[in-house]
Amino acid sequence: MAASMVCRPTEEQPQWGGFVAARFYKPRNRAMTHANLMNNYFNPNSVYTEEDFRRHFRMRRHIFERLLRDFHQVNLYFRHKWDRASRPGFSPHQKVTIALQMMAYGSLADSMNEAHDMSKSTYLDTLEQLCDTIVQVYKDEYLREPNQEYLNRLFRKVEDRGFPGMIGSLDCMH
Template sequence: MTHANLINNYFNPNSVYTEDDFKRRFRIRRHVFERLLHDVQQVNPYFQQKLDRAGHPGFSPHQKVIVALRMMAYGFPTDSMDETYGMSESTCLDIFAEFCNTVV
């Protein structure tokens, strides 16, 4: 559900928020984010969506990269991501470490 909200709010043609809203919230232009998302997915399979042990889709690549960028842009603590993105602290730390290693 979090992925669907994220896509509907920012990435659909008739999204709730504009390009300027995206830039203000995530501190990056949407087209740059999409290029970064594509490149990160090509380099590191961690950023591709997989099924969890129950057979449900895991976190989407969009969610993973957004969390990493928000942590860098705003210095958000990992436990604050639970309320917004439904991710545990350890998952956020894993995502952040994978993102940083991939970019480096």
């Protein structure tokens, strides 16, 4: 797959309108960032271990792969495509990775630009697509209103751990 993502820079960088008139194309090496991501986390002899993966992504690799498969099947955004300038787009692994990292760490889109070589607008579009897809795919199974028995069990658990009233918080992670 990485071989099909090779982008060859041109002598002259074309002006690209995108969403903002007169915005210039910034040559981003999507193939290299995809290859690094795969080499670091997903290839059989990846640089990082399963424990490293769990710590970095805050989930096990098989859960990530299930999410990736589900998103790929349901939402065309998470399929590998060519962009309007006939360059290979970001891979599904790249898109899911950055959106999950933004959610897991509360990262700002601007702060992740150099690591993943994506523009702020692409980060935000990807995060929005991921959130919409999560609701679409997992709503019935995981995103239901809690019943009173479940809430009571959660209240007891958080009080035992010294966090009374935590259930009323909108963001319990950060």
